[in-house]
Amino acid sequence: MADDLVVTRTFVIPAAELAERFSRSSGPGGQGVNTADSRVELSFDVARSPSVPERLRYQMLCRLRTRLANGVLTVAASEHRAQLQNRAAARARMAGALRAAAAAPPPARRPTKPTRGSKERRLVDKKRRGGIKQGRRGGWDLN
Structure with a gap:
C-alpha cells in the first residue's frame, strides 16, 4: 500500500500496475552524469487496468488520447539530479494527469444576453474612441 499511487480517495492504483524505467538524464551533473540513471519514466496501462473503474x-x-500510446500513459521526470526526487515528481505528474482525466465535466454554460447598461457603455465608448481617431485625421491644417 505504501507504493500505491493515490489518484483520488476512491481511485488508487496498485504498485504492481505501474512500470518504472530508469535512464541517464541529460543536462548538468558533474562526474556522476555518465554513471547515475536519474531519469524516471513511469507507465500505466489505462486501457487494460482492472483498477480503473469502468464508468x-x-x-x-x-x-x-493525445498522451496515450496503445492505451499506455507514460510520464517522464528528469528535472532533479537524484533518482528518488525524480520518482516522486513522476508519480505526482502521473496522479495529476489521471486526476484531471477522471474529473467530472464542468457544468454546461447557460448563455446570457448583454444587459442594456453594458450595451450603452459599449456604444458610448465607441463614440469616444471614434472622436479621438477623428481628431488624428489630417485636413484641419491645409493652409
Whole structure:
C-alpha cells in the first residue's frame, strides 16, 4: 500500500500496475552524469487496468488520447539530479494527469444576453474612441 499511487480517495492504483524505467538524464551533473540513471519514466496501462473503474475508463481514454500510446500513459521526470526526487515528481505528474482525466465535466454554460447598461457603455465608448481617431485625421491644417 505504501507504493500505491493515490489518484483520488476512491481511485488508487496498485504498485504492481505501474512500470518504472530508469535512464541517464541529460543536462548538468558533474562526474556522476555518465554513471547515475536519474531519469524516471513511469507507465500505466489505462486501457487494460482492472483498477480503473469502468464508468471512468472511456472518459479517461478520450481525455488522454493525445498522451496515450496503445492505451499506455507514460510520464517522464528528469528535472532533479537524484533518482528518488525524480520518482516522486513522476508519480505526482502521473496522479495529476489521471486526476484531471477522471474529473467530472464542468457544468454546461447557460448563455446570457448583454444587459442594456453594458450595451450603452459599449456604444458610448465607441463614440469616444471614434472622436479621438477623428481628431488624428489630417485636413484641419491645409493652409
